[in-house]
Amino acid sequence: MDAAKQPISRLLMVGPPGSGKGTQAAFLSEALGVPAVSTGEMLRSAVAARSALGERVESIMQSGALVDDETMAQVVQQRLGEADAQSGFLLDGYPRNLGQAETLAGILERLETQLDIVLVLDVPEEELIRRALARKRDDDKVEVIRERLSVYKNKTEPLIDYYRDRGILSMVDGFQAVDSVTAALLGEIRKVGQV
Numbered sequence: 167m168d169a170a171k172q173p174i175s176r177l178l179m180v181g182p183p184g185s186g187k188g189t190q191a192a193f194l195s196e197a198l199g200v201p202a203v204s205t206g207e208m209l210r211s212a213v214a215a216r217s218a219l220g221e222r223v224e225s226i227m228q229s230g231a232l233v234d235d236e237t238m239a240q241v242v243q244q245r246l247g248e249a250d251a252q253s254g255f256l257l258d259g260y261p262r263n264l265g266q267a268e269t270l271a272g273i274l275e276r277l278e279t280q281l282d283i284v285l286v287l288d289v290p291e292e293e294l295i296r297r298a299l300a301r302k303r304d305d306d307k308v309e310v311i312r313e314r315l316s317v318y319k320n321k322t323e324p325l326i327d328y329y330r331d332r333g334i335l336s337m338v339d340g341f342q343a344v345d346s347v348t349a350a351l352l353g354e355i356r357k358v359g360q361v
């Protein structure tokens with residue numbers, strides 16, 4: 167281990183719908199021993215539980231649009247304040263736009279911490295559509311897939327430059343076998359710190 171390298175325990179994964187982000191986030195969280203914080207999963211659980219939050223977000227999720235920033239800020243602030251997230255976390259699905267990225271920076275500042283690395287999964291659009299059509303989830307109908315991809319392109323992709331400017335961005339080719347993607351992600355993490 168390189169003594170000069172800092173431990174990597176606060177990670178963010180960014181990737182379009184169908185990039186394998188959720189699968190990779192689960193592997194990495196296990197490998198690094200930090201909780202995966204997936205806002206999509208949290209919202210789907212809220213919908214399944216018929217909670218007030220679930221009732222509020224259900225139709226928005228079904229349309230492929232984004233839930234409002236204020237609601238998401240509350241969800242994430244609360245989750246990152248929980249005990250298991252104090253020594254690290256792997257965020258998946260938040261932030262989704264530049265406003266949320268600024269909100270996250272504020273939340274982390276109040277917790278006196280910051281992101282160590284932002285991992286972006288890069289997958290060609292034709293492959294994303296092919297994969298999405300092969301999946302069966304409620305929000306995976308063709309028009310919803312297009313909406314989700316367009317939301318990603320217009321609102322989420324600007325995060326790539328945002329985090330590149332902050333010097334914490336790593337891009338990984340997500341168009342490879344699942345194991346190879348995991349290995350590439352771990353490789354990027356080891357390049358910048360101890361794991």
Ligand code: AMP
Pocket residue numbers: 183205206207209226227228230231232233234238258259260261262266314
């Ligand atoms: P995901 O599983 O990350 O693709 O999220 C599924 C859906 O949940 C999205 O299409 C949005 O409707 C909603 N969602 C998840 N995370 C966010 C977020 N950070 N901001 C707004 N909406 C979100």
